[in-house]
Amino acid sequence: MSFKPAEWPRKLRSQEWYGGTSRDSIYHRGWLKNQGYPHDLFDGRPVIGILNTWSDLTPCNGHLRELAEKVKAGVWEAGGFPLEVPVFSASENTYRPTAMMYRNLAALAVEETMRAQPIDGAVLLVGCDKTTPSLMMGAASTDIPSIVVTGGPMLNGWFRGERVGAGTHLWKFSEAVKAGEMTQEDFVEAEAAVTRSSGTCNTMGTASTMASMAEALGMALSGNAAIPAVDARRRVMAQISGRRIVQMVKDDLKPSDVMTRQAFENAIRTNGAIGGSTNAVIHLMAIAGRAGVDLTLDDWDRLGRDVPTIVNLQPSGKYLMEEFFYAGGLPVVLKRLGEGGQLHKDALTVSGATIWDEVAEVVNWNEDVIRPVDRALTAQGGIAVLRGNLAPDGAVVKPSAASPELMQHRGRAVVFEDIDDYKAKIADDALDIDETCIMVLKMCGPRGYPGMSEVGNMGLPPKVLRKGITDMVRISDARMSGTAYGTVVLHTSPEAARGGPLAIVQDGDMIEIDVAARRIHLDVPDDEIARRLAAWTCPEAPPESGYARMFYDHVEGADTGADFDFLKGCRGAAVPKDSH
Known part of the structure; x- marks a missing residue:
């Protein structure tokens, strides 16, 4: 089958490389032909880049090479020209000091990969939690037609x-x-x-949360988020997504058409309903920043406050992603939000239909896994944003994973100056701490760690654990894994490394949190806080060179998504000048 440029409503971007008979066109075509591609593949059919985050060192994504073949099959079937492109893959379970430090590098690399090469559309093949936001950030920056295909969760353990x-x-x-x-x-x-099969975490951790966010944003086909990695239907999803991206290119359906303000509001409410990861706050803020959508922490609190958590999955509940899929998956959640007036039903998706058109007829097959509102895990789920003199720019807590009796608490601060100080002290029975105290960890934010590691859910002191206590209030400028749980106040902003009030908390200070009132307060006189801040100096020098220095110099705070300050807004996909 031959596809002529005249069949398309506009000149395809890839034709700037492959179209015509100039020396430059022959140069670009000729080299690619050494892979055995016939000449008529360059006649104007869309070139689809399959941006694959497969890596042997990213175990969540270890099966994506097989999945890429199914995407290719779908692209071929629809008349496209699929080309697989390896892109930066940061794994949370192998990268040090933390994969979060490299999310922005991955997004930057993906953006430039898309902009610099002859790609008309992209399939974002992702899995491990940082790969999903980083590729979506890159796609938002270039605004090339793109569709997300996630690798899916592993089987139940x-x-x-x-x-x-x-x-x-x-x-x-x-x-x-x-x-x-x-x-x-x-x-x-x-x-x-x-961890007994291929796939991402089988809880509602950050990977499954971000897969759900991609679907709620409309960037993945309906039902994508929950299909287990080893289920044959995951491969079917990959193949039909390959078919769909070709039509998206023809229709010029871009991320900016899908990732609108309404779409982000749908995603925030969805995160509350599924009991999603606190990491979604940072990632969605970063994606929105790239898409040019003004999203704030206040939006998270306002939109999620009245959303009940209805998905009974660990870490908030009982079940795992496998049962979530069997119950009907995210479409059931979206339908329930729509029925409750908490979904922008006319938000467009990559399918070309509205989000409501996709979910209106779905059925809930297990009401213990996806519960009715009157049996919700938490009546007010979402992400609570706390503010006060300890967190002027906000801090977050996940009510569905916290202990109800600690949601309003006043306690004595036990301070760890950094993660090494915590590790040195926490197992010492001489540490002056009990279950009424509040554990405070500093220097673990975006600039401080560096990269903002998942250490905010500090393990409790053994002497407290031996008393049968399983939760205490913990406050830090760090993140925590989406698989973690507890009354953990995170992302405290400004972070300690920027001289935020967290930096000057001392042992013995009294701290109050009141989640219902959205309040976090350091019970120290204002003049004493001012005196301490004036005397404070950062205990660590910035890195001298390399990416770590770039990160330190340009990363923004957690409250705005921890992206680089020079990467906000869509910069488009203008064709680079040919150097040949």
Whole structure:
């Protein structure tokens, strides 16, 4: 089948490279032909870049090479020309100091990969949690037609008759070992049971949350988020997404047409309904910044406050992603939001239909997994944004994963100046701490760690765990894994490394949190706070060179998405000048 340029409503971007008979066109075509492509593939059919985050060192994405073949099949079927392109892949479980430090580098690399090469449309093949936002950030920056295909969650974990979730039970079992309730040998045995198949975390961690955010934003086909990685229907989703991107190019359906203000509001409410990760706050803020949508922490609090958490999944609830898929997945959640007047029903999706058209007829097959509103896990889910003199620019907490009795609490601060100070002190029974105290961790924000690691859910002191206590209030400028749980106040802004008030908290200071009132308060006189801040100096020098220095100099605060200050807004996909 031959596709002529006249069949398309405009000249395709790839034709700037491959069209015509000039020396430059022959140069570009000729080199690609050494892979055995016939001449008529360059006759004006759309070139689809399959941006693949596969890596042996990104285990969540280890099966994406197989999935890419299904995407290619779909592109070929629809008359496109698929070309697989490896892109930067940062894994949370291997990258140090943290994959979050490299999210912006990945987004920058993806953006330039899309802009510099002959791509008319892109399939964003993602999985591990940073790969999803980074590729969406890059796509928003170039505004080339793009569709998200996620790798899907792994199968349920089972250990000695108990349903165990990746990440969530890592924290749980680790605390049990410290409390003397589990042996180290049992912990090692559980390791193989927790992550037993290809795929991302099987809890509603950040990877599944961001897959859900992509679907709620309209950037993935309906039903994409929850299909298990090893289920044949995941491969079908990849193939039909390959077909769909070709039509999106013909229709010139771009990220800016899909990722509108309404779409982001839908995603925020969806995050509340699913009990999604606090990391979604940072990632959606960064994507919105690239898309030119003015999104703030106040939007998160306002839009999510009255959304009940209805998805009964770990870490907030009982089940795992496999059961979520069998129950109907995210379309059921979106339908319930729409029925409750909490969904912009006319928001456009990459399918070309509205989000409501996609979900209006779906059925909930398990009302214990996706609950009715009157049996919600938490009546007011979402992400609560706390403000006060300890967090002038805001801090976040996830009510569905917190202990109700600690949502209003006043306690004595036990301060850890950085993560090394925490590690040195936490297991010492001489540490002056009990369950009424508030643990405070500094220097773990975007600039301070650097990169803002997932250490905010500090493990409790063994001497407290041995008393049967499983939760305490913890406050930091860090993140926590989406698989984690507890009354954990995160993303405190401005961070300590920027001289925010968190930097001057001392042992013995009294701190109050009141989640219902959205308040976080350091009970120290204003003049004393001012005196401490005036005397404060950053304890660490900035990195001398390399990407770490670039990150330190240009990363913004968690309250605005921790993106680089020079990457805000869409810069488009103008064809680069040919140098040949």
